[in-house]
Amino acid sequence: MLEKREFDKSDFLWRLSSTITIVAGLFSLLVFILIIVNYWMIKRADPVNHELLTYLRVEYANAPEKDEALAQRIRDLDLITRKAFFTSQTHLRIGAWVLLGSVSIFLIAFKNMMRWRPQLPELADVPTADKEFLAYAQSRHLITWAGIGLLAGGMMTSYFSETALTAELLAQPAAAEGGAESAAGAGQAAAAVTAPAWDEMLVNWPSFRGPGANGVAHFTTAPVSWDVESGEGVRWSADLTMPGHNSPVIWGNRLYISSADETVREVACYDTETGDLVWKKTINALPTSPREAPDVMEDTGHAASTMAAHGDLVFALFANGDLVALDQEGNQRWGRSFGIPDNHYGHSSSLLAYGDILYVQYDQAVEPKLHGVNISTGKDAWVAERNKISWASPILAQTTFGPQVILASEQDADGYDPVTGNLLWSVKCLGGEVSPSPAYANGMVFVANEYAVASGVTLEGAEGAVTATVSWEFNELLPEVSSPVGDGDRFYFGTAIGDIVCLDAKTGETLWVEEVEDGFYASPILVGDRIYIADLKGNMYVFRTGSAYEELARFSLGEPAFATPAFMDNRVYLRTPEKLYCIEAP
Amino acid sequence: MRTPVAPIAAAAAFLVSTAHAIELKFAPPDFETEYAMPYLFIPPPDGRNTWWEALILFGALSLTTWLVFKARSRRGLFGVSVFSLLFFGFYRQGCICPVGSTQNVAAAIFLPDVAVSWIIVAFFVLPLLFSLFFGRVFCASVCPLGAMQELVAIAPIRISPALERVLGLGKYIYLGLAILGVATGAGFLICRYDPFVRLYRLNDNFGMLIAAALILLIGVFIARPYCRFLCPYGVLLGWMSRFSKFHLQIPPSPCVECRLCEDSCPYNAIDMPTPRHLVEDPAQGKKRIRGLVFLAPVFILLGALGGYMMYEPLSRMHPTVSLSERIALEDRGIITERGNLQADTFRVEGKTAAQLHAESLAIKEQFKTGGALLGAFLALIISIKLIELSVIKKRTIFEPHKETCFSCGRCYPYCPVEEGA
Numbered sequence A: 001m002l003e004k005r006e007f008d009k010s011d012f013l014w015r016l017s018s019t020i021t022i023v024a025g026l027f028s029l030l031v032f033i034l035i036i037v038n039y040w041m042i043k044r045a046d047p048v049n050h051e052l053l054t055y056l057r058v059e060y061a062n063a064p065e066k067d068e069a070l071a072q073r074i075r076d077l078d079l080i081t082r083k084a085f086f087t088s089q090t091h092l093r094i095g096a097w098v099l100l101g102s103v104s105i106f107l108i109a110f111k112n113m114m115r116w117r118p119q120l121p122e123l124a125d126v127p128t129a130d131k132e133f134l135a136y137a138q139s140r141h142l143i144t145w146a147g148i149g150l151l152a153g154g155m156m157t158s159y160f161s162e163t164a165l166t167a168e169l170l171a172q173p174a175a176a177e178g179g180a181e182s183a184a185g186a187g188q189a190a191a192a193v194t195a196p197a198w199d200e201m202l203v204n205w206p207s208f209r210g211p212g213a214n215g216v217a218h219f220t221t222a223p224v225s226w227d228v229e230s231g232e233g234v235r236w237s238a239d240l241t242m243p244g245h246n247s248p249v250i251w252g253n254r255l256y257i258s259s260a261d262e263t264v265r266e267v268a269c270y271d272t273e274t275g276d277l278v279w280k281k282t283i284n285a286l287p288t289s290p291r292e293a294p295d296v297m298e299d300t301g302h303a304a305s306t307m308a309a310h311g312d313l314v315f316a317l318f319a320n321g322d323l324v325a326l327d328q329e330g331n332q333r334w335g336r337s338f339g340i341p342d343n344h345y346g347h348s349s350s351l352l353a354y355g356d357i358l359y360v361q362y363d364q365a366v367e368p369k370l371h372g373v374n375i376s377t378g379k380d381a382w383v384a385e386r387n388k389i390s391w392a393s394p395i396l397a398q399t400t401f402g403p404q405v406i407l408a409s410e411q412d413a414d415g416y417d418p419v420t421g422n423l424l425w426s427v428k429c430l431g432g433e434v435s436p437s438p439a440y441a442n443g444m445v446f447v448a449n450e451y452a453v454a455s456g457v458t459l460e461g462a463e464g465a466v467t468a469t470v471s472w473e474f475n476e477l478l479p480e481v482s483s484p485v486g487d488g489d490r491f492y493f494g495t496a497i498g499d500i501v502c503l504d505a506k507t508g509e510t511l512w513v514e515e516v517e518d519g520f521y522a523s524p525i526l527v528g529d530r531i532y533i534a535d536l537k538g539n540m541y542v543f544r545t546g547s548a549y550e551e552l553a554r555f556s557l558g559e560p561a562f563a564t565p566a567f568m569d570n571r572v573y574l575r576t577p578e579k580l581y582c583i584e585a586p
Numbered sequence B: 001m002r003t004p005v006a007p008i009a010a011a012a013a014f015l016v017s018t019a020h021a022i023e024l025k026f027a028p029p030d031f032e033t034e035y036a037m038p039y040l041f042i043p044p045p046d047g048r049n050t051w052w053e054a055l056i057l058f059g060a061l062s063l064t065t066w067l068v069f070k071a072r073s074r075r076g077l078f079g080v081s082v083f084s085l086l087f088f089g090f091y092r093q094g095c096i097c098p099v100g101s102t103q104n105v106a107a108a109i110f111l112p113d114v115a116v117s118w119i120i121v122a123f124f125v126l127p128l129l130f131s132l133f134f135g136r137v138f139c140a141s142v143c144p145l146g147a148m149q150e151l152v153a154i155a156p157i158r159i160s161p162a163l164e165r166v167l168g169l170g171k172y173i174y175l176g177l178a179i180l181g182v183a184t185g186a187g188f189l190i191c192r193y194d195p196f197v198r199l200y201r202l203n204d205n206f207g208m209l210i211a212a213a214l215i216l217l218i219g220v221f222i223a224r225p226y227c228r229f230l231c232p233y234g235v236l237l238g239w240m241s242r243f244s245k246f247h248l249q250i251p252p253s254p255c256v257e258c259r260l261c262e263d264s265c266p267y268n269a270i271d272m273p274t275p276r277h278l279v280e281d282p283a284q285g286k287k288r289i290r291g292l293v294f295l296a297p298v299f300i301l302l303g304a305l306g307g308y309m310m311y312e313p314l315s316r317m318h319p320t321v322s323l324s325e326r327i328a329l330e331d332r333g334i335i336t337e338r339g340n341l342q343a344d345t346f347r348v349e350g351k352t353a354a355q356l357h358a359e360s361l362a363i364k365e366q367f368k369t370g371g372a373l374l375g376a377f378l379a380l381i382i383s384i385k386l387i388e389l390s391v392i393k394k395r396t397i398f399e400p401h402k403e404t405c406f407s408c409g410r411c412y413p414y415c416p417v418e419e420g421a
């Protein structure tokens, strides 16, 4: 009866096939392991992102002249990595075929081994029926335990996964619903944001150098003097751990600063009343963010651009070209990457928002641009082509011909329509590596730069047809980093070698020069009839506007000052490298 | 002697696909600009899911039925398996397969705006119908997943029947999860974690390829591990088969009780004759059954409670929930490393985190109900199994268990009874 079946007996064939089975099996296993190892090695070799190669490429790109030796080294290294990669790939393919062969031999031999095995299937001696019954009992037990295990396992998983995070998420349904609602209003697109009006901007400190970034404070009640050391006048202070040369911006009772080093980018929000940290958010890289950190000067750092606070949103731009919009709770609304700017000191131009547009002056060596970014979506509302590189920031001037965005670059000063981005006027009056931003007062634009000239540019004409003419030039003492400010009759600025200069706005005539202890990076701010300016040593000078220097106070901040303070009602907010201060008038 | 053509083909597919996978993993160069990598669109093969494919399915089912019942040819079934593997597996790339069609049908039932084409319905219903009349002939040699496993099951050993039954609970869990996934919009789990489809499509998911290789390797000794312990469609086929009007019998003519087939089924699918002597006091057996019936509602309630409590981890199978948690962790600075594709995509999409969290919370609510139903379902299954295992049916011959028998015909050569004997 058994002939019908596929079981035969042969010692020799059994031995032969089992030997082949074992050898082929071990061989297959070995090849399989080699293939896996090879796979991981290929993954690691990744010639596109080879570390040394990337490093050398950057080095080559940054070298002032073509370095042939370096280029050859890059070529050689590139060839080696590619060779290694493709050899490895070939090995993998060959390995796959070898494995296929050995697995086939293994399977065939194994099948034969089973066929020729010396014992034929035997009958068990436990009575069949009892076996079945015992199996039933055993099954019942095991299934019961499996059920209990499932229940316990499930409950334990749920217990351990009830994280603080979930509680936190559940705790914010109100905010969540609000978000969903406003999104519903805007259809599929991002929730539209209501832009604050100019009046509202005036009572806040929305950008670098205040509303419109023009260096003029609209509260005039700031304290004249204080002493950080003794704590006199200090309402609160907070310790800062991350570097960032940008100045604080304020909207309502919230103060925002950004900080960054090579790897980490952060935005922090403080309560202006108490100095408590409301939230701090690490800004993650975007999919299009550059992989390496940009090369920046230490004086510039990775977070030199001052943020813009604009109603419900705040914006931050970092040296790697990443721009993000956050809401007041620190939720990221959108983010985009402009790519590392081709800009050898690092990006320092600050942000400015007005109406629905955020102005990003991306003046770099190749394809400089002014981006008019829609605040709700992060997409460009318009882009204006620029001519030259610069490190200055845009300002918003409320001229008699309507608002204008005014920019300075290595070559010219330009006025743009803030809504359309159309160029309204442009004058070639600058030179060198421009870092001071323009100042505007009373129909006059003032631009200046070290190693070039300072110019008074008069704006005339009518709305939509503005002409700009250089009325006067001045080239004795010039600012290098610090931006000027105008009070309508005069322009004031601080130089990098330590002079405070006052020029007549109409004629450009020098009214006075005050030599002080150190040079200026921070910019002067006009507060009523007073001007505040801090030098690099950290001395604050407060003087009265006018045709002669009349010092009201001079005191030490206790730390060097790079950032420009923010002036609000009765208060001054100041960022030094290690601290954030709120000074309050008694 | 048969030559294992199909295992060789399967192994080849696996290996070649591994090499293929590596090419795809070779990262494209990145740009320091806003340039976005265009999406790779791979058009589906033409002529997918046409009526003639349903006809071929019908033909294969009919042929298998004939081979199982009339020809009683294990060799013939083997041949059909090779065909199914090549046609339904490699040529049609395992899609849509009846196993996966369960989800399409579930989607049409649970999601208001999802329709399902008649061809998908045909793929879903045909094997079930055949099962209802002839047992699991679909599993015997038509299912491309089953065929691949059947072909590699060269030296199957039998595992203990008790272990078999416990592991068999896996397919109910998988079925429950799959339907929960479809009903809550989390996606098609069965397809996402189908290890074999990667082989058919030479796909680039290294992890799943390894999983498929492992299942096939295990399958050499523990035959059809996916079918027995995981296949969600197998649950439905089993239910149908239970009521099958005709089902294969091991002997072609009356069983002579020679016990030669006793250990022949690697799937523990042969029911043996019941003891002729008393093995347990009948009163005790009855008491057990009464107790189990009485406790069943308690079990079900407990299961529902456990499932409800599980809503949190369960909800993570929904991509929106896992994305929302990832974003929340990133926003709170708890996760700082980047490179999560979904999170990065979300960041450029312009939706707010608050909106996302709100959606995620709504989905979690669904999982509360879904989790409770899943728990209750599993408890119900366990209760039924326990009761079933307490009922000792009178049986005098060796016969295949209608629910678990794959109609593979492996037991035929063991049976010495001749046709018409």
Ligand code: SF4
Residues within 6 Å of the ligand: B099, B138, B139, B140, B143, B144, B145, B146, B147, B226, B227, B228, B231, B232, B233, B234, B237
């Ligand atoms: S049990 Fe599932 S996977 Fe196995 S043959 Fe049947 S339908 Fe296919």
Ligand code: SF4
Residues within 6 Å of the ligand: B248, B264, B265, B266, B267, B268, B269, B270, B400, B401, B404, B405, B406, B407, B408, B409, B410, B411, B412
């Ligand atoms: S046909 Fe026979 S060997 Fe195959 S599953 Fe059914 S009982 Fe087991």
